[in-house]
Amino acid sequence: MKLSQLKNALVVSCQPVPGSTMDRQDIIVAMAGAAVAAGAGGLRIEGAEHVRAVVQALPHVPVIGIVKRDLDDTPVRITPYLADVQALIAAGAAVIAFDGTQRSRPVAVADLLAATHAAGRLAMADCSTLEDGLACLALGCDLIGTTLSGYTEETAGLPQDQPNLPLIAELSAAGAAVMAEGRIRTAADAAAALGAGAYCVTVGSAITRIEHITEWFISAMNQAIKKD
Numbered sequence: 242m243k244l245s246q247l248k249n250a251l252v253v254s255c256q257p258v259p260g261s262t263m264d265r266q267d268i269i270v271a272m273a274g275a276a277v278a279a280g281a282g283g284l285r286i287e288g289a290e291h292v293r294a295v296v297q298a299l300p301h302v303p304v305i306g307i308v309k310r311d312l313d314d315t316p317v318r319i320t321p322y323l324a325d326v327q328a329l330i331a332a333g334a335a336v337i338a339f340d341g342t343q344r345s346r347p348v349a350v351a352d353l354l355a356a357t358h359a360a361g362r363l364a365m366a367d368c369s370t371l372e373d374g375l376a377c378l379a380l381g382c383d384l385i386g387t388t389l390s391g392y393t394e395e396t397a398g399l400p401q402d403q404p405n406l407p408l409i410a411e412l413s414a415a416g417a418a419v420m421a422e423g424r425i426r427t428a429a430d431a432a433a434a435l436g437a438g439a440y441c442v443t444v445g446s447a448i449t450r451i452e453h454i455t456e457w458f459i460s461a462m463n464q465a466i467k468k469d
């Protein structure tokens with residue numbers, strides 16, 4: 242797959258809240274099909290078995306595959322191991338996304354990247370800061386995601402209800418193909434991300450997590466009640 246296929250695309254992340262009533266493979270495949278029917282240019286899917294099912298159902302749509310793990314000795318969660326990269330490749334992911342932060346980790350970004358490229362797949366680095374992104378760009382990652390901005394110790398103080406548009410702009414100005422991802426909640430946010438220089442945009446919760454969307458509505462309504 243060529244990176245240019247994702248230029249200006251909306252990628253829909255179909256990751257149900259773990260353990261929720263939506264956390265079923267048939268629902269993930271159905272959400273992915275609905276997103277593609279409406280024009281999504283790519284999908285972000287967690288877990289090799291879910292990737293395999295989505296690729297089988299939608300063979301012409303690029304799937305960005307990840308594996309999430311909760312490990313004891315590292316905060317790195319997204320595709321930490323070479324075995325994860327290999328499983329996603331075997332499942333048919335066109336793009337392999339992995340944590341691109343500079344935190345202590347079981348496998349170096351360079352090794353995850355080499356395994357991805359050796360299989361002819363594109364590599365996306367999920368980053369949290371400009372420094373992460375520049376390091377991953379220098380290594381040769383094809384897409385630099387703002388995915389982890391706001392989700393690391395270093396960036397935890399950032400606003401939790403809006404995308405990091407300045408980071409998108411800085412990475413793009415540095416020459417990266419930027420995947421704007423993280424807290425893009427409205428169509429206006431997605432458009433603003435492209436305006437800031439994003440190559441493409443991933444939206445998850447605002448499209449596919451009913452629990453989060455419901456909470457946003459209730460919280461806004463509760464604020465309105467408090468003001469009365």
Ligand SMILES: CC(=O)N[C@H](C=O)[C@@H](O)[C@H](O)[C@H](O)COP(=O)(O)O
Nearest residue numbers: 254388392423424425444445446447
């Ligand atoms: C930080 C982390 O683990 N992010 C995950 C990465 O795959 C997902 O939980 C997010 O839903 C995804 O990045 C899309 O973001 P948003 O749901 O905000 O549109």
